[in-house]
Amino acid sequence: MTTIKPLLITTALILLASSAQADVVVIANSKSPLSNLDKDQVADIYLGKSTTYPDGSAAVPIAQVEGEAAHQEFRDVVIDKSESQLKSYWSKMVFSGKGTPPDELPNNAEVLKRIGSNPSSIGYVDKAAVDGSVKIIFAP
Amino acid sequence: MYIYNRLYSRQNPFLEIDVKFSPNRRLLVPAVILFLLLVSNTAFCGENLPKTGDTKKDAGSEWNFDSLKTAIAERVKVSGFLSVVGGAVVDGDRHTPITLAVPNSDCPCYVSNWSYGGRYNENFSIMPDSRAGLQANVKLTDDLNFVGQVTTRTRDLVPDVQWAYLSYKATKNIEIQAGRKRIPLYYFSQFQDVGFAYPWVSAPTELYGWEINNYNGVTARYQTRLPSFLFNTNLTATVFYGEDTVKNSKYNQLVSPESADTSWKDLIGGDLELTKSWWTLRLIYLQSRNNTVYKESDVRLFQNMRVYGVAFNGDFDDWFFFSEATLNHRRFTDEPQYTVNAPAYLGGVGYRVGKWTPFVSVGMYKENSTDPAYNLYAWLTYSAVLRYDLTSNSAVKAQFSYNDDMSTDFTGDANIMRVSYDVVF
Numbered sequence: 001m002t003t004i005k006p007l008l009i010t011t012a013l014i015l016l017a018s019s020a021q022a023d024v025v026v027i028a029n030s031k032s033p034l035s036n037l038d039k040d041q042v043a044d045i046y047l048g049k050s051t052t053y054p055d056g057s058a059a060v061p062i063a064q065v066e067g068e069a070a071h072q073e074f075r076d077v078v079i080d081k082s083e084s085q086l087k088s089y090w091s092k093m094v095f096s097g098k099g100t101p102p103d104e105l106p107n108n109a110e111v112l113k114r115i116g117s118n119p120s121s122i123g124y125v126d127k128a129a130v131d132g133s134v135k136i137i138f139a140p
Numbered sequence: 141m142y143i144y145n146r147l148y149s150r151q152n153p154f155l156e157i158d159v160k161f162s163p164n165r166r167l168l169v170p171a172v173i174l175f176l177l178l179v180s181n182t183a184f185c186g187e188n189l190p191k192t193g194d195t196k197k198d199a200g201s202e203w204n205f206d207s208l209k210t211a212i213a214e215r216v217k218v219s220g221f222l223s224v225v226g227g228a229v230v231d232g233d234r235h236t237p238i239t240l241a242v243p244n245s246d247c248p249c250y251v252s253n254w255s256y257g258g259r260y261n262e263n264f265s266i267m268p269d270s271r272a273g274l275q276a277n278v279k280l281t282d283d284l285n286f287v288g289q290v291t292t293r294t295r296d297l298v299p300d301v302q303w304a305y306l307s308y309k310a311t312k313n314i315e316i317q318a319g320r321k322r323i324p325l326y327y328f329s330q331f332q333d334v335g336f337a338y339p340w341v342s343a344p345t346e347l348y349g350w351e352i353n354n355y356n357g358v359t360a361r362y363q364t365r366l367p368s369f370l371f372n373t374n375l376t377a378t379v380f381y382g383e384d385t386v387k388n389s390k391y392n393q394l395v396s397p398e399s400a401d402t403s404w405k406d407l408i409g410g411d412l413e414l415t416k417s418w419w420t421l422r423l424i425y426l427q428s429r430n431n432t433v434y435k436e437s438d439v440r441l442f443q444n445m446r447v448y449g450v451a452f453n454g455d456f457d458d459w460f461f462f463s464e465a466t467l468n469h470r471r472f473t474d475e476p477q478y479t480v481n482a483p484a485y486l487g488g489v490g491y492r493v494g495k496w497t498p499f500v501s502v503g504m505y506k507e508n509s510t511d512p513a514y515n516l517y518a519w520l521t522y523s524a525v526l527r528y529d530l531t532s533n534s535a536v537k538a539q540f541s542y543n544d545d546m547s548t549d550f551t552g553d554a555n556i557m558r559v560s561y562d563v564v565f
Contacts, residue, residue, distance in 0.1 A: 040372065040417075049374045049415070050365055052312050066532060080457070083532035084495070091564040092337040094219050096330035097287040097303055097321070100277050 023127040024073040026138035027112075029119040033057075037122075037138045043078055045122070047089065048099035062114055062123040063102040070108060074124045077140045215279040220565050223335035225269035225342060227252075227539075227558030229262050234552040248552030250543050252342055254349030256295045257390035260556055269342045269558070270294040271333050273302070283309040291333055296390070302333070302354060317359040323352070324378065324411050327422055327451040327464055335562035339490055339499040339525050341539045342560075346484050346503030346521060347466060351391040351402040351432075357382015371416055379410040383428075392432070399435050404428040404445070418456050424449040430470070443470040461489040462501070478511035488523075497527040506546065518546035534563040 044050040064071040108129040116133035232248025246261035258268030273291040289303035305319025332343040359380040385403040392400040409426025449466035468482040488501030506518040523541040
């Protein structure tokens with residue numbers, strides 16, 4: 001019993017860690033003219049540093065709310081800031097009148113719905129949630 | 141940060157004067173508050189509204205109002221910030237003789253906010269630095285936006301309009317803005333009230349805090365991403381023109397016994413910001429014709445001001461640093477003419493460890509003048525700050541500063557301890 005307990009805990013922790021790990025991808029509407037973006041381009045669009053896509057059309061990034069697995073991974077891997085740093089960054093932008101943060105939707109399904117009906121938006125979701133209405137334009 | 145004290149160098153009294161607003165501001169303030177209340181109400185209600193389809197048809201007027209509310213909620217973003225700062229001078233030393241005009245009776249003291257006259261003495265107080273602000277970003281059309289911000293402070297509870305401008309997106313790279321904006325004098329100027337967005341409990345006085353913070357005028361802003369042979373650097377350039385007047389300047393109350401109105405007119409300038417991955421470089425130039433009118437004696441001081449500044453900041457995963465050097469040059473144009481140069485420097489470095497961010501900084505402000513009779517102000521401040529992020533949008537900080545008064549005697553040397561609670565929403 002004494003040897004099994006730590007083993008169980010370790011296994012549970014590994015399972016928890018892997019289930020919290022989402023494979024996040026950036027998506028656009030399947031009819032969007034956008035092809036692949038690189039990590040810097042995605043980050044610049046999500047931080048309001050670029051307001052357009054590479055073809056010059058207006059960028060409309062869609063985010064997910066704090067706490068969603070896709071949001072957490074996107075923030076860690078693509079934006080490379082903690083939640084608090086990200087809020088601090090946006091407070092600096094908002095209160096200098098330089099921009100407003102992307103609209104936030106509550107989950108993968110809502111993002112897919114929005115992107116599926118809006119050719120000018122991009123969003124990020126769990127890879128597993130991707131359906132035919134959208135295409136992947138960046139995978140970290 | 142003083143530059144006018146020459147007239148009053150041998151006097152000490154301090155007058156507390158009620159702030160009176162000019163008529164146009166008196167109207168503007170309630171108008172903006174009403175507007176913000178209206179939009180915040182509609183914005184917050186927006187999420188719970190029924191979908192257009194399932195609304196009762198019989199309540200016709202209600203239906204219209206609700207859809208109007210929904211439309212507003214989609215177009216209006218309301219944000220706010222609050223910083224409660226408390227502190228005291230814990231230890232200090234007076235020089236002798238006392239020659240300058242800051243209210244001396246309770247010094248050694250520490251001036252923490254020149255623009256609003258915030259000042260600490262040995263009694264703990266939340267009065268000098270605490271402030272709050274409310275902002276609305278309104279999307280009027282795809283290309284036309286309104287930004288409005290009012291702030292209020294424990295020092296001066298009357299709400300103050302900091303921002304109120306229309307921004308028109310003329311091309312994908314160019315925005316034309318008209319209205320009231322913050323003068324982008326230094327790197328942190330545009331968000332100098334938002335404690336959550338920077339490491340200190342308030343913006344460091346070696347640079348921040350002159351008589352005038354904002355301007356009414358026009359601004360053109362150009363933003364682009366440079367081509368790959370310039371490393372895809374993000375570039376933002378602005379040019380601006382405007383003016384502002386502050387009645388019974390609180391700034392002036394710190395250094396003179398007499399109430400004064402200050403204007404910065406024909407303010408014209410530009411800044412350039414380059415940013416790429418970990419670094420940001422910013423250059424600024426501006427000039428203006430300044431005019432300070434002492435109301436009882438009717439003494440008028442005219443100055444031509446020029447400001448040059450450069451900032452270079454870096455932000456890595458854990459480490460970050462700020463550095464900024466500026467020169468404020470003023471030529472007093474009445475005979476006998478003289479100039480005052482005020483170079484100022486600021487540097488700081490911090491390290492993020494999870495929710496903790498220790499940070500240290502040093503800053504200096506040092507005047508020189510062609511007039512030997514001019515009282516030169518100068519000080520050097522070392523600060524150590526520890527920040528702890530309570531949630532993703534709130535933090536507490538503790539800041540210890542040592543302020544070395546290098547002038548004859550203005551505030552005296554002081555050790556200052558301050559704590560703050562900062563939140564944004």
